[in-house]
Amino acid sequence: xxxxxxxxxxxxxxxxxxxxxxxxxxxxxxxxxxxxxxxxxxxxxxxxxxxxxxxxxxxxxxxxxxxxxxxxxx
Amino acid sequence: xxxxxxxxxxxxxxxxxxxxxxxxxxxxxxxxxxxxxxxxxxxxxxxxxxxxxxxxxxxxxxxxxxxxxxxxxxxxxxxxxxxxxxxxxxxxxxxxxxxxxxxxxxxxxxxxxxxxxxxxxxxxxxxxxxxxxxxxxxxxxxxxxxxxxxxxxxxxxxxxxxxxxxxxxxxxxxxxxxxxxxxxxxxxxxxxxxxxxxxxxxxxxxxxxxxxxxxxxxxxxxxxxxxxxxxxxxxxxxxxxxxxxxxxxxxxxxxxxxxxxxxxxxxxxxxx
Numbered sequence: 001x002x003x004x005x006x007x008x009x010x011x012x013x014x015x016x017x018x019x020x021x022x023x024x025x026x027x028x029x030x031x032x033x034x035x036x037x038x039x040x041x042x043x044x045x046x047x048x049x050x051x052x053x054x055x056x057x058x059x060x061x062x063x064x065x066x067x068x069x070x071x072x073x074x
Numbered sequence: 075x076x077x078x079x080x081x082x083x084x085x086x087x088x089x090x091x092x093x094x095x096x097x098x099x100x101x102x103x104x105x106x107x108x109x110x111x112x113x114x115x116x117x118x119x120x121x122x123x124x125x126x127x128x129x130x131x132x133x134x135x136x137x138x139x140x141x142x143x144x145x146x147x148x149x150x151x152x153x154x155x156x157x158x159x160x161x162x163x164x165x166x167x168x169x170x171x172x173x174x175x176x177x178x179x180x181x182x183x184x185x186x187x188x189x190x191x192x193x194x195x196x197x198x199x200x201x202x203x204x205x206x207x208x209x210x211x212x213x214x215x216x217x218x219x220x221x222x223x224x225x226x227x228x229x230x231x232x233x234x235x236x237x238x239x240x241x242x243x244x245x246x247x248x249x250x251x252x253x254x255x256x257x258x259x260x261x262x263x264x265x266x267x268x269x270x271x272x273x274x275x276x277x278x279x280x281x282x283x284x285x286x287x288x289x290x291x292x293x294x295x296x297x298x299x300x301x302x303x304x305x306x307x308x309x310x311x312x313x314x315x316x317x318x319x320x321x322x323x324x325x326x327x328x329x330x331x332x333x334x335x336x337x338x339x340x341x342x343x344x345x346x
Contacts, residue, residue: 008333008342009268010294017338044242044288045331050345052283066344068333070285070293071265073300074152074240 001025001061003032008068011038023059030055032065044070078103078113090122096210107210108140108166115140123208124164135321136164140210142320143167145232147220147248149196150174151300152262153238154186155309156316161204161211163317169232170200171216183302219244225251234319236312237261237281241291249274249281258319262312266298267337269308272346273315273327283346284331304336 006018015036023032029046033055045068046053059065081102085095091114099110114121115137120128124136131139144165146153149172160168175195180187186199197215204213220228225248229235235252237259239245245261252259256276261284263270274280311334315327333342 008344009270009335010266010298012335012338017340041290042294044293045284046287047344047346052286052346054287068270068284068331068344069265069268070242070288070290071263071268071270071295072240072242072245072291072293073264073295074148074150074238074262074305 001027001059003027003059003062004064005032005036006064006066008066009071010069011042011067025061026058028055029053029057029059029065032059033067038067042069043067075103075105075113078105078110079117082110082114082117082119086119087122089118090120090125092122096121108212111166111210112137112140121164121210127164131163131317131321139164139317139320140166142233143169143231144316144320145169145171145229145235146200146238147171147235148238148240149186149200150180150238150240151183151302151305152264152309152312153196153236154184154200155306156236156238156313157200157204158185158207159310159313160316161208163313164208165211165316165320167212167214168200168204169214169216169228170197171218171220171228172196172200173217173219183300183305185302185306220248220251222247222251226255229255229257232257234316235259236316237263238309238312239263242285242288242293243291245281246285249279253279260312260315260319262308263293264300264304264308265293265295266300267304267335268294269304269334269336270331271308271311271315271327271334272331273319273325275325275328278329280329280331280346307334307336
């Protein structure tokens, strides 16, 4: 199945801002992040179709996965 | 107060009142500059310093801002710019909270920091700076960290809270206190060329949604640092949102996060 991945802020460094990727049916968010070579500790917020989800969330075809890094400075 | 309004009207220049007249009124009637400012605004006049606010902010709205109390939690990179802008905007009461003193590594971005203030508490710098910019504004300072235990006492009577903290656990504690007290919270945080902004209105748990997956104290800023322009941009956006909320304008960012990418000059609103 295909899902769209949108990357924000520092996660775009060396990667495209948005891409469509092919993955196995029922893939979890954690698997997709791993396949993209992004360490889990570089992701603070995960949205699927604009709703916050956790790393174990199982994606379905056509989902839009948005990933944000932790920004904690002030 | 007998005679104050007549005194103000006699010193008005058109529909504005210069600071010198405001100071004379405070001395003449033995009251604070803030009390004179409120009387000026109640007369439908404008302290001259706000003349260039006028097209953006009406006299009535200026009075609303003057009667507002805003807490700024953290007086570093974000907090310094926020306090500076709130004072110039004319918010009448600012609560500044920060336990830290200035260090040399703060000089790259923290507008309140100077070489001569190294080692001095950040809240004292905030107090002094506001006094120099706009002495009609009342600054209350706490040189402590805000916690779940002391937060309710610190924030009592506050209309709005602005998050200018520098760790995720501290932000989650602040968001929890604001949630319990039903006080609107404007979240902002930065890392390198990137920043984010979100509004947590009473009844919402926006900040928890943003950071719920993350188990560490710090984020990418630990390695990327924070340049001055990122702090200034996010702080200014937070103050614009503060002004919008205090003046009861449409909540355009409610339920959303604004992701700011200054490397690509990309501003994206994300529904949460």
